[in-house]
Amino acid sequence: MIYFVYQILPHNCRSVRSILCSSLFLQKKGKKGAKAVEEEPVQVDAKDRIDFDSAKQKLQAVVDRFAKYANDAKLGKTSPKVFDNLMVQTDHGDQPYTSLAQTSIKGRNFIMTVYDPANIQRIINSVLGSGLNLNPVVDPSNKLTLKMPLPPITTELKNESVKELKNVYEKLRNGASLGKNHTLSSIRADARHKLTKNKKLDNLETEVWNEYEKLHKIYVSKLSEMIKAAETAIMK
Structure with missing residues (x-):
């Protein structure tokens, strides 16, 4: 006015x-x-854009995860975990085997301890239909226990275990991020993105990136050494 x-x-x-x-x-x-006054964006120094301690923890987690896979691969179909993905038909619908029983190894036998006697025959039927070529029988000394001999370790089974292990190795080394589980490749890509969104790096960024690449190669080497050792152990 x-x-x-x-x-x-x-x-x-x-x-x-x-x-x-x-x-x-x-x-x-x-x-x-x-309103016209805008604050200047805060510039973060290149060396602070990559958290190297956090990166090391993530890279080591990938190596640890592969070590677990490698250990299971060495056991192959003689691992108690071979039943972990088994589904059992019950009165309440299909239930995971691990919620109904647990498996251990004693001597040259799988030992299944079933929690409810009503599920004994149901678990036997699931194992017979699983394609594992195993035939569980009730232990005469314990009606809640199923017993079956470990499968023979053939060259075919060994080759199958090595193939599966190599697939896991490739995913953990070069694959995209697996949900919350990182891979070496996805961790590297994330570090690069944090350092710069541009295609070209300036001198300081290049220095920081070279430092990260050295760290990355250390864990790639660890993974490579582990798969070689696992392959040798499997094929013995």
């Missing part, structure tokens, strides 16, 4: 009209001016 104010001067002076702006108008203008 604009007010017109007239000032009466002496007769020897002519009238002068002044234009004044209301305080409300001036305040609004001041607010608009304040």
Whole structure:
């Protein structure tokens, strides 16, 4: 809103009209001016963009995960975990085997300890239909225990175990991120993204990236050594 104010001067002076702006108008203008002021973006030094301690923990977690796979591969079909993905038909629908029983190895036999006697025959049927070529029988000394001999370790089974292990190795080394489980490749890509979104690196960024690449190669080597050792152990 604009007010017109007239000032009466002496007769020897002519009238002068002044234009004044209301305080409300001036305040609004001041607010608009304040909005125009933007803070300068905070620049993060290149060496602080990659958390090397966190990266080491993630890379080591990948190596540890592969070590677990390698250990299971050495056992092959003689691992108690061979039944972990088995589903059993019950009165309450299909249930995972691991919720109904647990498996251990004693001598040259699998020993299944079943929690509910009502599921004994159901578990036997599931194992027979699993394609594992195993035939569980009830232990005469314990009606809640199923017993079956370990499968023979043939060259065919060994080759199958090595093939499966190599697939896991490739996924953990070069694959995309597996949900919350990182791979070496996805951790590397994340580090690169944090360092710069541009295709070209400046001198300081290049120095930091070279340092990360050295770290990455250490864990790639660890993974490579582990799969070689596991293959040798499996094929003995």
